[in-house]
Amino acid sequence: MVKKSRPLRAGVAAVAAIALAAAGCASSDSAQPLKRISAPDFAAALRGRVSIDAMMAHLTKLQDIANANGNTRAAGTPGYDASVDYVAGKLRDKGFDVQTLQFEAHVFHAETGSVSVGDRTVEAKALEFSLATPPVGVTGPLVTAPDDNPACNASDYGSLPVNGAVVLVDRGTCPFAQKEAAAVQRGAVAMIIGDNVVEEHMGGTLGEDTDVKIPVVSVTKPDGAALRLTSGPATVKLSAETKTIQARNVVAQTKTGLTNDVVMAGAHLDSVPEGPGINDNGSGVAAVLETALQLGSSPEVHNAVRFGFWGAEEIGLVGSRKYVQSLDVNALKDIALYLNFDMLASPNPGYFTYDGDQSMPLDKRGNPVVPEGSAGIERSLSAYLTSVGKTPQDTSFDGRSDYDGFTLAGIPSGGLFSGAENKKSPEEAKLWGGAADQPFDPNYHKSTDTLDHIDRTELGINGGGVAYATGLYAQDITGRNGVPVREDRTRHELGK
Numbered sequence: 001m002v003k004k005s006r007p008l009r010a011g012v013a014a015v016a017a018i019a020l021a022a023a024g025c026a027s028s029d030s031a032q033p034l035k036r037i038s039a040p041d042f043a044a045a046l047r048g049r050v051s052i053d054a055m056m057a058h059l060t061k062l063q064d065i066a067n068a069n070g071n072t073r074a075a076g077t078p079g080y081d082a083s084v085d086y087v088a089g090k091l092r093d094k095g096f097d098v099q100t101l102q103f104e105a106h107v108f109h110a111e112t113g114s115v116s117v118g119d120r121t122v123e124a125k126a127l128e129f130s131l132a133t134p135p136v137g138v139t140g141p142l143v144t145a146p147d148d149n150p151a152c153n154a155s156d157y158g159s160l161p162v163n164g165a166v167v168l169v170d171r172g173t174c175p176f177a178q179k180e181a182a183a184v185q186r187g188a189v190a191m192i193i194g195d196n197v198v199e200e201h202m203g204g205t206l207g208e209d210t211d212v213k214i215p216v217v218s219v220t221k222p223d224g225a226a227l228r229l230t231s232g233p234a235t236v237k238l239s240a241e242t243k244t245i246q247a248r249n250v251v252a253q254t255k256t257g258l259t260n261d262v263v264m265a266g267a268h269l270d271s272v273p274e275g276p277g278i279n280d281n282g283s284g285v286a287a288v289l290e291t292a293l294q295l296g297s298s299p300e301v302h303n304a305v306r307f308g309f310w311g312a313e314e315i316g317l318v319g320s321r322k323y324v325q326s327l328d329v330n331a332l333k334d335i336a337l338y339l340n341f342d343m344l345a346s347p348n349p350g351y352f353t354y355d356g357d358q359s360m361p362l363d364k365r366g367n368p369v370v371p372e373g374s375a376g377i378e379r380s381l382s383a384y385l386t387s388v389g390k391t392p393q394d395t396s397f398d399g400r401s402d403y404d405g406f407t408l409a410g411i412p413s414g415g416l417f418s419g420a421e422n423k424k425s426p427e428e429a430k431l432w433g434g435a436a437d438q439p440f441d442p443n444y445h446k447s448t449d450t451l452d453h454i455d456r457t458e459l460g461i462n463g464g465g466v467a468y469a470t471g472l473y474a475q476d477i478t479g480r481n482g483v484p485v486r487e488d489r490t491r492h493e494l495g496k
Helices: 010-021 041-048 052-067 080-095 178-183 223-230 279-297 318-325 329-333 374-387 403-410 426-432 456-475
Strands: 098-110 113-119 120-126 137-146 164-172 190-195 216-219 233-237 240-253 258-268 302-309 335-341 352-354 394-395 413-417
Touching: 010 080, 041 279, 041 456, 052 080, 052 279, 052 329, 052 456, 080 098, 080 302, 080 335, 098 120, 098 190, 098 279, 113 178, 113 216, 113 223, 120 223, 120 374, 137 216, 164 178, 178 190, 178 216, 190 223, 190 233, 190 335, 190 403, 216 223, 258 279, 279 302, 279 335, 279 456, 302 318, 302 456, 329 335, 335 403, 335 456, 352 374, 374 413, 374 456, 403 413, 413 456
Parallel strands: 137 164, 164 190, 190 216, 258 302, 258 335, 335 413, 352 394
Antiparallel strands: 098 240, 113 120, 113 233, 120 216, 137 233, 240 302, 352 413
């Protein structure tokens, strides 16, 4: 059982509220840690100041921005630039020194492709940053790797006649770029990756910095199994292109608190091109932004708090990764923990915390990197949800959101999540209400991810959790639910 948070006493709550209200008047050059009330009391007071109406006002503004810019706030569009200006402006108005850090990103676009063998043709989805084929496609003998063959190294193909062939391999444990490189080394002209679970389509990326040599597509598990029963020449057709864009992150930090034990909270600011992204991820932005505004630029906190609003998440977690890559080892060690908030108000709501203690079955969580200290963050967030009457469930560190760059760099991480395209199970519907066997967010990555489809109640609960966790660790990163002290932190620079 997790311990419930200590209830906020009325007298201390008043003191906490006064301390928070006065935060904007504190000296901007203060470098001394201040700790006048307990961490749980401070966290509860901050939570109480983050209202649903205020978060909805931010979401309304993001919806207005999308409406004025072709129904999107995707990175590289005027809608994204306007979103950056809105968030940065709000933070500056509260006295924060704000950085809008520019970076370069590669945007990949592809139409639905196909694989044809004889009289059978199946749909194929490009792996991000795949090469395109000529209009007539790329053709070669179909060579299938055995089911138990990872195809991660050139030697895995043994004596198979890969040169000049289209190879069919199963999704496995090594990166897709490694599979592509192994096939290229053996002379393959195209690669098909068969999914290893039953889902509508398989997502995946070869990586924006990979020197891709051949077209790489994925097919569903049933289609992959059917192709294995065929023989003869295979033709892969794919229309795809990669463009380079400029985008920005928004980063702001409190002027008070220890700068060698920074508590960081973040959310991605961009939407997909297909829609305005109000749940994904306006909801996370609204909660993190309002937490920052209510905390203020110079609060009485023990540890400095840094807020990050990431660009180009939807095209490969680019902004957050670029940010982590920009930090040297000492700057990485200065970050005590990272809190990630991506989708907090799904219309068929779930209440998930990232699996910091690795209690999920291995087949559900893969093999993620989960640094020491992440379990304590999960316990804190689980205790918060329990205290507001919601039974938390685990969600895996599956590399699908901006925590990934931080965890790979060894930074303890955690966060809340309301569910995306996966369907709510009957057991989850009993826990949280809503519709079983329906997606948590049926509008995920669609034009209908609008203000009209936000669950206000869940936004209030999860948004309160953002404030609570931020306030808690701003005052204390020690104890049962704490993270390693700086001397014990092991950090490495991602991608260097």
